[in-house]
Amino acid sequence: MTTANENVVLHVADVHKTFGGLHALSDIDLQIEEGKTHAIIGPNGAGKSTLLNVVVGRLAPTRGAVVFDGQVLTGKQPHEINQVGVARVFQTPEIFPELSVLQNVMAPAFAKRDGAFKLNFLSSLADEKQIREEAEHMLEDIGLIHQKDMHAGSLSRGDKRRMELAMCLMQHPKLLLLDEPTAGMSRHDTNTTIELLKKIKERGMTKVIIEHDMHVVFSLADKISVLAGGRIIAEGTPEEVRNNPKVQEAYLGGAH
Amino acid sequence: MNLQGIFSMSRKDLTTLVIFSIVVLALPIWLQPFGAAYPDLMQRFAIFGILAIGFNILFGLTGYLSFGHAAFLGVGSYTAVWTFKLFSMNPIPALFFAVIMSGLFAFIIGFVSLRRSGIYFSILTLAFAQMSYNLAYSVLTPITNGETGLQLESSDPRIIDSMFVGEQAGLPVSNFFGLEMSGIPGFYFCAIFLIIGFFITQRIFASPFGMMLRGIKSNQTRMNYTGFNTRPYTLTAFVISGMYAGLAGGLMAVTDPLAGAERMQWTASGEIVLMTILGGVGTLLGPIVGAWLIKYFENIFSSFNENVLHNLFGFLPDGVESVVVEITSMFVGEGWHLTLGLVFVLVVTFLPGGIMEGYRRITAMFTGGGGDGKKANADDKQTQPAE
C-alpha cells in the first residue's frame, strides 16, 4: 500500500466490485493528484463506468473505500458527495429538459451556495442577480448565451453536453468527473469542448476523464490509467502509456 | 409572451395578482349574468380554488401524484369544528388549528409516502387516505361522530366565547367578531384567503425553491448529483400542499359548521386531481379555472331534471323530443358525474395540459406564433407529469 501523497485529492483504495459472481473491478488503487487531469481509458466492458459509479456513490463497492480530500465517500449519498466538491458529467446528458437553459445552469449554483436544502420559497429568483450573472457568463463561455431562454430539452445533443458541463463548472468543484464528455459530438464540437476543458485546467481544477477518443485523451491528460478486465494494467504519462506494449496489445491493438 | 422568462416576472406577477384579486372580489357582480352569483356557490368557488392551487404545488411542481389529498381536507374540517365546539365561534383560531393539524398530518403521511415515487407514492397516499376515512367511520367515532358527522351542539363548552358572551338560544353561527360567516360576508372571508393563497403560490412559483421542485419533476437524478437532497424539498411541498387542503377544509366548516367523513373519501381526492388537470397542471391559474368550471357546471347540470329538459326541447316533434330528453338526461342531474368523467377522459387524452394549454394553443394560432413553443416560460410552461 502506497503512503498517501500530499497532493493526492482522490484516493480509490483497493476497491473491488462484484456483481453476482462477476468481478467488475478488482484491486483498483488509483491516486489522483490535485490540479491534474487524469484519464481512465480501456476497452468496452473494462469497468470504467462501474468505477465512476463507485466514486460518486451510485454503487457501493464490495470491498475497499474511496477517499476524497480526507473524507471517506463510500456509503455517502450522491448529494452528499456533490456537497464535498465532486461534480459529474454523465455519458448521456442528465439535465432538466423542462427548465430553461439559464435555469439549468443556475440551479447548481444554489446547491453550492445554500447547501443540500434551503427553504427559500418566499425569496424571488429575480433577486438572485449574482447567480444569474455568473450563469450568463458561463453560458457566454460555452457559446449558449443566445439559447438561454430555450427549454433545455430542445437543445442539440452536443449543446446539452456542453450545458451539463457548464452546470458542473458553476459549482467550482474540487473534482470534476467526466464520463466520455465528447461522445456523439461532431469534430468541431469536440474541439470546442477540448478548448473549454483546457481552460478549466488552467484554473487548476482536478479532473477525471473517461474517454474513448484518443485525440481527446492525449490532448488533455496529464496521466492515464488503463483499465482492462476490471484491473488497472498500466499507468503513466501519455507518452509512457502510448509506448507501453501491454497497453498496445490490450487496447490500442497496435493501431498506433 | 415574455422571452425574459422568469426574471421580469415580478411586474407580471404583480399585474396578475391585481387582476386576479379584482376578478375574485368582483365575482358577485360578474357571475350575475351566469346565474351563479349566489353566496353558497361563490364560497365553494373560493374554497375549491384554494384546494386546487394547493394540490398543484405538489403535483404541478414536483410531479408527485397524491391520491389522498382529501384526507387533509377532512382533517381541516374536523379540527375547525372542534375548535368551534371547544373554544370559540371566531373563524380565525379554527382556521389556525385546521392548518396546523393538517400540516402535521401531511408531515407524517408525507414522511412515509415520499420514500417512494411514481405509482407507489400514489398508492401509499391512497392507502393512508382510505385508512383515515375508515377510521373516521369506525373507532374514531368519538372524535368524528361517525356517519352523522360532527356538528355543533348547544351544550358545547366554547370556553372563550362563554367568557364574553352570555348564553344564547339555539346554535351559534361562526362569526368574525360579530360578522356572521354566511352569505356574502362568508364569501368575502373565503375570497381573502384565496387571494392570500394565490399570492403565496405565486411566490413559490417564482422562488429558487419552486425552481428546485420543478427540477425534481424534471430530473431527480440530476438534482441528487447536483448536491440537492430532494426529500426535504418534496416533503415541504407535500406539507404546504396539505396545509392548503386543511385551510380549505377549515373554511368549509366556517361557512357551514359540519364535518363528515365523506369529505375524506378517495373519490373526493379524485375530484381535486380532476380540477387541477382540467385547468392545467403546473400553471398558476389553471387549477383555479378548473375548480370554478367544475363547480359551476356541477351546479348547473345537477339542477337539470326531466321537466327542465322537456321545456328546453319542447320545440322538437314529440317522438324526437322524448329521445333527446332521454339521452340528455343521462348527462345532467344525477348523471352529472358521467359528463365529468367523459370530459376528464377527453381532456387527459387530447389536451393533457388542460384548458391553459388549449388557451395557449389558440393564442399561438392567432398571433402566428409557434416559434414561441420553444421558449421556456417558467410560469406558463406545461410539462408532462412525472411518472
Added chain:
Amino acid sequence: MDAILLQLLNGLDKGGAYALIALGLTLVFGTLGVVNFAHGALFMLGAFCAVTLRKLLTLEQVVLDTENLTAWGTPTEIRTPYVEAWFGDFGAVLVNYSVPLAILLAIPVMLAVGVAMERGLIKHFYRRPHAEQILVTFGLAIVLQEIIKHFFGANPIPQPMPENFSGAADIGVMLGMDPNVIVYPWWRLVYFAFSVIVIGAVFAFLQFTTFGMVVRAGMADRETVGLIGIDIDKRFTAMFGLAAVVAGVAGVMYTPLLPPDYHLGMDFLVLTFVVVVVGGMGSLPGAVAAGFLLGILQSFASMTEVKAIIPGIDQIIIYLVAVIILLVRPRGLMGRKGVMES
C-alpha cells in the same frame, strides 16, 4: 383452534375475489405496462351482468284471472316469468341458477368490453406517463359506473344464490369435530373453489399454450419479443380481454355475497391495488398469494378478540400491511426489480 380455522375459511372467499381482480390487474400491467384504475369497474360490470340476466329471466307475463276477483273486485293478476311459462320446470331451474348462468353472458360481454376499452382508449396511452394512465382510466371508471347507475339506480340489488347452495355446510363435522362448531355458508365455499379453478385455468393457459408463452416472454422482456417479429400488440389486446373476463366472472359469482351497486368497483379497486402492490407489481403468483393472504388477514382482524386489543384494526389492516410492505420491501412479496420505480 376451531376459531382460527373458521376465520381462515372466512378469509377465503374475499381473498378469492381479491386474487381474481389482482390477477387481471397484474396481467394488464405486466403485458401492456398500463396501470388500469378502471379494472375495478370491470368487476362491477360483471356483477351487473348477473343482475341483467336475472332481470331478463324474471320478466313476467301477466294473465288476468277473471274468475277470481280480488277484494276490490278487480281480476287477480297471475304473474309468471316468461321462461317458466315457456319451459315449465326447466324455466324455474334457469331462474334459480341465474347467477352461475350469468357467467355465460359475462364472458362474451366482458371480452367485448375489454377489447373495446383497449383498442378505443388504452392503446393510446402505452407510451404516456403512468400518471396520465392513472388519470385517464380513473376517468373511464367514473364513466362506467355512472352509466350503470343511470340504468340500474344507486341502490344495491341483491342476487339470490341457487337454493341448493343457500344453506351452510357443517365443516366441523366433516373434519370430525362436534356439530355446529364450524358452520360455513355453501356459496362462500363455491366462490373459493370457483376462484381456485379460474386462477388455475389462467395459469395453465399461460403455461401450456404458445399464446401464453409469448405473453409471459413479453412480460419478462417486452422489447426482445417485439424484436423477434412477433406481433405482440394483438396478443396484448387479447390479454386485456382475458383480464376483463376474469374480473367479470369474479364479479358475477360474488353477487350473492355482496349485493352489487354502481360503486362496487371503486371499493374493490383500491383494495386490489393494495393487493397488487403487496404481492409485487408485475408478479402473477404474487398477486394471487397476496390476494388470499390479505383476505385472510382481514378476516382475522375482524375477530372480536383482536379488535379488543387494537380497536379499528379490521378497518385498516390491509392498508397498514401495504404501507409496511412498501417501506420495508418496496418490490412487494414477489416483485421484480425495477418495475415502475422510475
